[in-house]
Every structure is written in structure tokens, then in C-alpha cells.
Amino acid sequence: MDTKKNIKLANALVNPTYITQGINSLNARHNLFTNLLSQRRMPENGWDDATIEYLLSQLAMMDSNNFASNVGVGEREARIFSSLVSKRMFNLGHGIGRSGDVTAVQPKAAGSSLIVQISQAMMLNLIKISGILNTKKCLILPCATGMSLALTMLTLKSSIIKLNPELVEKKKYVIWNRIDQKACFKSIFTAGFIPIVIENILIGDELTTNLPKIIETIEKYGHNEILCIISTTSCFAPRACDNVEEISKICKKYEIGHIINNVSRIII
Numbered sequence: 518m519d520t521k522k523n524i525k526l527a528n529a530l531v532n533p534t535y536i537t538q539g540i541n542s543l544n545a546r547h548n549l550f551t552n553l554l555s556q557r558r559m560p561e562n563g564w565d566d567a568t569i570e571y572l573l574s575q576l577a578m579m580d581s582n583n584f585a586s587n588v589g590v591g592e593r594e595a596r597i598f599s600s601l602v603s604k605r606m607f608n609l610g611h612g613i614g615r616s617g618d619v620t621a622v623q624p625k626a627a628g629s630s631l632i633v634q635i636s637q638a639m640m641l642n643l644i645k646i647s648g649i650l651n652t653k654k655c656l657i658l659p660c661a662t663g664m665s666l667a668l669t670m671l672t673l674k675s676s677i678i679k680l681n682p683e684l685v686e687k688k689k690y691v692i693w694n695r696i697d698q699k700a701c702f703k704s705i706f707t708a709g710f711i712p713i714v715i716e717n718i719l720i721g722d723e724l725t726t727n728l729p730k731i732i733e734t735i736e737k738y739g740h741n742e743i744l745c746i747i748s749t750t751s752c753f754a755p756r757a758c759d760n761v762e763e764i765s766k767i768c769k770k771y772e773i774g775h776i777i778n779n780v781s782r783i784i785i
Contacts, residue, residue: 669776670744690712726757
């Protein structure tokens with residue numbers, strides 16, 4: 518009901534004053550989406566559930582599996598048999614990316630592709646808000662913690678290959694600030710590296726980052742032998758959040774990578 522013709526027809530059925538109020542409500546939600554598309558950052562004020570569901574419904578209708586007068590065929594055409602699953606997924610059936618490129622736009626899923634791009638833009642903004650201002654790009658992957666960390670380490674390794682192919686063969690170790698999370702520890706082996714475990718130190722009633730031990734370890738093994746340091750910002754008491762700011766300074770000084778494990782997202 519956002520066209521002049523539909524508004525005119527609606528006015529013939531319901532008091533125009535009420536129709537105007539309703540249209541204003543819809544426009545207010547449309548304006549929120551317009552701001553999101555133009556600013557590409559986290560909204561200053563969170564959206565209510567009705568607005569989020571309304572937007573997801575609009576975007577889902579842009580995907581070919583939800584076209585009103587079209588039945589698509591082909592290997593990339595979404596099909597959902599269960600109405601329960603369809604409702605749970607807001608009628609979104611397409612995945613992200615294409616074969617070989619997870620960031621590619623889905624030809625048959627304009628709405629899903631928009632969701633991916635908007636989500637990544639908001640996540641990039643959130644990373645910068647958290648204090649990591651030099652971040653240029655981010656990528657949201659549908660992976661659990663261990664696989665996300667392994668992929669991040671391998672990506673970091675591949676970036677080193679491009680800069681200095683001779684150096685990458687020396688990168689054998691990953692410094693890991695201990696956290697009792699098996700997935701994090703196993704991911705280092707999965708990626709083909711050797712973990713060097715740094716025990717935390719007790720200060721007051723918290724286990725915190727052992728910065729002197731990290732520096733000592735880097736100097737012992739040599740920065741050319743170390744791929745990165747993995748720190749953690751989301752953990753259970755009594756372990757405190759790692760001092761990622763100071764760790765980042767150490768990584769910059771010794772020219773090694775820094776991967777931050779925040780459980781729900783991985784930052785490199």
C-alpha cells in the first residue's frame with residue numbers, strides 16, 4: 518500500500534484519516550530500512566520485532582522461490598517442503614555465496630544477498646565501535662567456533678604466502694592464551710599448526726592475560742616461526758577477557774597475526 522493508487526483505493530473503503538496514519542506507520546519502517554541501506558551501520562536504536570519481521574518478509578519476497586507468478590527450476594532454486602521450517606526461516610531458502618566464492622551474489626536470491634551484505638556492513642561497524650578502527654573488511658561465515666578459527670588461520674597463512682612465500686614455511690606455531698574450550702584448541706591442529714599454551718595469571722579473583730610470558734615466548738621461538746596469537750574476549754568466570762589492546766600492540770611490534778575469539782564471531 519505504498520503506491521498512490523492503492524492509497525486512493527483504500528481511502529474509498531476506510532476513513533482517509535486512518536489510512537494516512539497507517540501509511541505513516543509503514544513509511545516510518547521504510548525509512549529505517551532506507552537509513553540502514555544508506556548508512557550501512559548498526560542502528561543507534563534497536564528495532565522492534567515487528568519491524569525486523571516486516572523487513573525480512575519484504576526481502577524474502579525478492580527471492581525467486583517466493584515469486585508470486587513464477588516457478589523456477591535449476592540446481593540453485595530453493596525448495597522448502599516443510600511449512601514449519603519455512604516459517605522458522607522467514608521463507609528464506611537460499612544460502613549465501615556461490616560455488617568457490619562465499620561473498621558472491623546469488624542470482625536467484627536478491628533478498629538473501631542483501632541480507633548478507635547488510636549484515637557484514639553492520640558487523641564491520643560493530644568491530645570498529647569495539648575499538649578496532651583499522652579493520653577494512655569482515656566476513657560472516659555459517660561456521661561454529663572451531664571451523665571459523667581454523668579457516669581464519671589458514672586465511673592468515675595464505676595472506677603471508679602472497680607477501681613472502683619463503684616466510685610461510687617457517688610459520689609453525691600459534692600462541693594460545695589458555696581457555697578451557699576444546700574447539701579452540703583443536704582448531705590449531707586442524708589448521709596444521711603447533712599450539713604454544715600460555716597459562717593465565719591470577720590477579721585478585723580473576724585469571725588474566727600473561728603479557729610478559731607472551732613476549733618471552735615470541736622471543737624464545739622467534740617471530741618468524743609464529744603465525745599468530747589467539748586471544749579470547751568471551752569466557753566464563755573466573756577467567757577474564759584477554760587484554761586484546763596490549764596483545765595487538767605486541768603483535769604489531771613483532772609483526773605477527775592476532776586472532777580474537779569472541780565465540781560468536783572471529784576477528785582477524
